[in-house]
Amino acid sequence: MVVKGEPFLDSHYFLSEDKTGLGAQRRRKRSLESIQDRPEVAELIVDRPRRRVKRDYIEQPSIIGPLEEAQSGRKRRQTTFFERRPVPKLPFPDPLYSDQWYLIGRAVGGFDMNVREAWLMGYAGRNVSISILDDGIQRDHPDLVHNYDPYASTDINDHDADPTPQNNGDNKHGTRCAGEVAAIAGNDVCGVGVAFLSKIGGVRMLDGPVSDSVEAASLNLNQQHIDIYSARIKQGRGGKGNIFVWASGNGGSRQDSCSADGYTTSIYTLSISSATFDNHKPWYLEECPSSIATTYSSANINQPAIVTVDVPIGCTKMHTGTSASAPLAAGIIALALEANPSLTWRDMQHIVLRTANPNPLLNNPGWAINGVGRRISNKFGYGLMDAGALVKLARVWQTVPEQHMCTYEYILDAPRPRPITGRFAMNFSLEVTGCLQGLPVLYIEHIQVITTIRFGKRGDLKLTLFSPMGTRSVLLPPRPQDYNQNGFHKWPFLTVQMWGEDPRGIWTLLVESISTNMNIGGIFSDWTMLLYGTEEPAQPSDQRYGPYNSQQFHRPSSGGIGQPSQVGTNNRRVNGGGGSGNLNKNGGGGSGGGWPEIENTKERDLDREINLTIGYFEICVSHCDTGFYADGDKCKRCSSDCETCSSGELCDTCHGAKLLIDVKHYGHLDHGRCVDSCPSGLVAVYKSTIQAKCVLKINTCAAGYFQSDQATGVCLDCDKACALCHGPGPLQCDQCAPGYGNSSIGEDSESDIDVVIDEMEVEEDGKIKEEDIRVEENIIDLIEKASTSKEAV
Incomplete structure (x- = not known):
């Protein structure tokens, strides 16, 4: 075997073998065994083709005819550079520019991505190179040819330098994406690219079997030349890192989640979501907490989609899916890189989320506010990308401090691993001090939770992470159509929703199953939390957090948890990003951290004490905090x-x-x-x-009648058991008719006895008020009536 190409991600090597001649299989087996036995080899994987799909949800034909007779795509091999044209004046004369609603303020409400402001500031993506990792690009298309970059292009499938796709009607996706980024402005062809003076290339890698080595070769292409990949990160662009843009995914109709996508869960990826013409979530959209921002895309068939070029030399108004969003984001990023070429890959993530605009999308449910006051959404990240704001911030941005990584491993008490069955909810909590003795992380960027769970139906699992500053991030929603029985093995769930928060305090991972099948079971093995961030604020003007007091935990409400009493010492292990571990004998991390012991709990002025169980610790508190409820003590x-x-x-x-x-x-x-x-x-x-x-609904009908759901104003008869009702059946009675009594139906139902008790008013001394004594006296009668009714049933 021989090493082929350059190492990927510094430590991954692709080995190739000669499969010809006698004894090839025996030689291969001996070679694999020899390599695997070496102590410096951590993992050996045999390369196999994998299924990869293009992220547009529906294939639409070009609606604009070709500009000239199409030639055979694979025969056009010449490469020519042309002089850059001068920037034309707005509005552009390109024939489909007026249909690019997402660039000219014609989304519902007059919204767009504010690209025109960046153009008017003079930015169009000069000297920025973008590569589209897809099924190739039509490099001689009249609206791309002036911007084509051969140094950002290759053909992995056919092992040559020409990324031109096969002209078979199926391989148009990469070309369409390229047109969104770099279609030439000011000509008489199609529309305009967001970064119409940028350099565009393509990697043809989806037009054949896709294996790990194919993906690695695509990502390794000319890293010192290419600025943005739309599909390495740290070492490219002279050490500033390549910008990697990825579409969040089109499995929303199957209730899939991009948390199950290995690229969107990478810290190096800018995961881009989609919004429709009327500022809603598209029906195909996958949701996850790793989505950082949103651009426009398509919606239903009767709403406008994305305008771009098409193969071989035509145009289309029907480019669709989240993969139409990622190239728009790449083009906007190119404008920012022209404004400030010194931006690193982490700088770009900072300024994208800081300038994203949530306002056009706030009509969608699911928005929340994180611990530093930014709006966050599993659908849309931090909001709609704003090119003008992005460029303005890029011009004044100072490079962020060095990235640190801090690792906390939760060690389960016995039984280990933990059996799980049917419908359940478990929470596991640990205290984080930010690796103060290693490489401190005091300002969060990315959070990864790596966990191993085996369960009979993987799609029934739900994982939620709670930060010390009160942010709730659903790492994995239920995915009803995922029937996999193997679960997750060391899978990294990524969230960017705590960006900028102080990590010090109590973190809680809530693991749930929504299963209704009590026969389904499995095991929960482990979880580890990786904190990525900095020791100092990202910018000099950012808020600076004060010293950490391990006796004052960050909690989401003002009440907070009380001081801990005694807690176990074996439930967490901490590593400080390459530095030595800093777990002290009291079980905490950092300088004298850990869970302090309170010598005399009687000195605390508490009206009553409740044991708050966090993971497998118990803390005495005066009241349950927000997000908890009292169940006995x-x-x-x-x-x-x-x-x-x-x-x-x-x-x-x-x-x-x-x-x-x-x-x-x-x-x-x-x-x-x-x-x-x-x-x-x-x-x-x-x-x-x-x-x-x-x-x-308020019932406007007379007693014994209810208003129909059809909003016709017609009043229909209640069931004979009801004196008052809100629907036709006996379960929709609001008051029983004479001779009938209330009856609970099943364990989850609630009788009127519960309602009567709940409505009793209680004075400060705990006694029931005089006017409610008659209610109390009637409870026995109600119980007897309900019992009689159940016996009759």
Whole structure:
């Protein structure tokens, strides 16, 4: 075997072998065994083809005819550079420029990505080279030929330098993406690229079997020349690092998540999401907390899509999917690199998220505010990319401090690994001090949670991470169509939603299953948290965090957790990014950190004490913190859907823009759930000072009747068991008719007895008020009636 090409990511080598001649298989086996036995070899993988798809959700034909007779694509091999044309004046005369709604303020509400402001400042992507890793590009297309860069191009599939795709009607995707970035402005062809003076190349690698070595060769291409890859990172561009842009994915219709994509979970990737013409989530969009920002793309078939070039020499208005968003982001990034060529790959991520504009997309549910006051969304990252703001910040940006990495490993108590079955919820918490004795991380950039879980149906698992500053990040939502039984093995879940926060304090990982099959089981083996960030603020003007006091934990509410009493010492291991581990004998990290012991708990002025279980630690507190509820003398974690709750699944308030179903009635089993929109039969009620709720419609009909759901104004008869009702069945009674009593249906239902008790007012001394004594006296009668009714059933 011989080493082929340059090492990938510094430590990965591609070995090639001679498969010809007698005894080739025996030689191969001996070679593999010899290599694997070497102590310096960490892993040996046999290269096999993998399935890779182009991220457009529907294939549309070109709607603009070819400009001239198409020639055979694979025969055009000449490479010619042309003089750059001068920048034309706005508006551009290109025939389809007026259809590029996402560039000229014609999205609903007058929004766009503010590219024209960057153009008017004189930026068009000069001296920036972008490579499209796809099925090749039509390098002699009339709207690309002046900007084609042969040094950013190659053909991995056919092992030559020409990235021209096969002219078979299927390989047009890469060319379309290239046109979004670098289509020439001011000519009479198609539309305009975002960075119309940039250099564009292509790597033809999806037009054949795709293996790890094919992907590595694509990413390794001419790193010192190429600035942006749309599809290494640290060593390219003279040590500043290549910019790697990736589409978040089109599996949304199957409820897939980009958290299961190995590229979007890399810290080196700018994961780009999509928004529609009317500023909504596209139906195909995958959601994940690694998405950093959004650009426009397509929606339904009757809404406008993206305008670009097409093969062999035509144009299209129908480019679609999240892969139409990533090239727009690459073009905007090229404008920023022209403004400041010194930006590193981390600088670019900083300024993209800082300048993203959430306002056009706030009409979508799911937005939240993180610990430093920025709006975040699993759908849209930090918001819509803003080219003008990005360029302005790029011009004054100072290079960020050195990146540090700090590792915390959670060590399970026995049993280890932990058995899991059916529907469950477990939380595991640890204290982070930022690796103060290693390479400190005091200002977060990326967080990776690496975990191993085996479960009978992987798609039923849900993982949520809570930061010390109160940010809730859903690392993995349920994925109903994932029936894999192997689970996740050392899978890195990435979130960028805590960017800029102080990591010191208590972190909690909530692991849940939504399974309704109690026979499904598995094991939870381990989890490790990797903190990436800096010791100093990213910019001199940024907020500077003060010294850490391990007795004052960051918590999401003002109440906070009380001081810890005694806790175990074996539940976490810490490493400081290449420095020595700093776990001290008290179980904490950093300088004298850890969980302090309180010698005399009686000195604390607490009205009552509750044991707050965090992972496998117990802390005595005066009250349960936000996100927990009291269950006897224990504080337990609410469901991740709740902001606050009365029990594990009964929410009192919801996160972000979600609505709370508030129908305390045994016919409505969804009472206390948080939802994006109200189900049929309920209406949304918004008041500025309280939680938005879904409630029953007001019944304007006379007693014994209800208004039909068809909003016709027709009043229909209640069931004979109901004196008052909101629907036709006996489970929709609001008051029983004479001779009928209330009955609970199943364990999840709630009888009117619970409602009566809940509505009793209690004075400060804990006694029931006089006017409620009559209610208390009637409880026995209600119980007897309910019991009689159940016996009759």
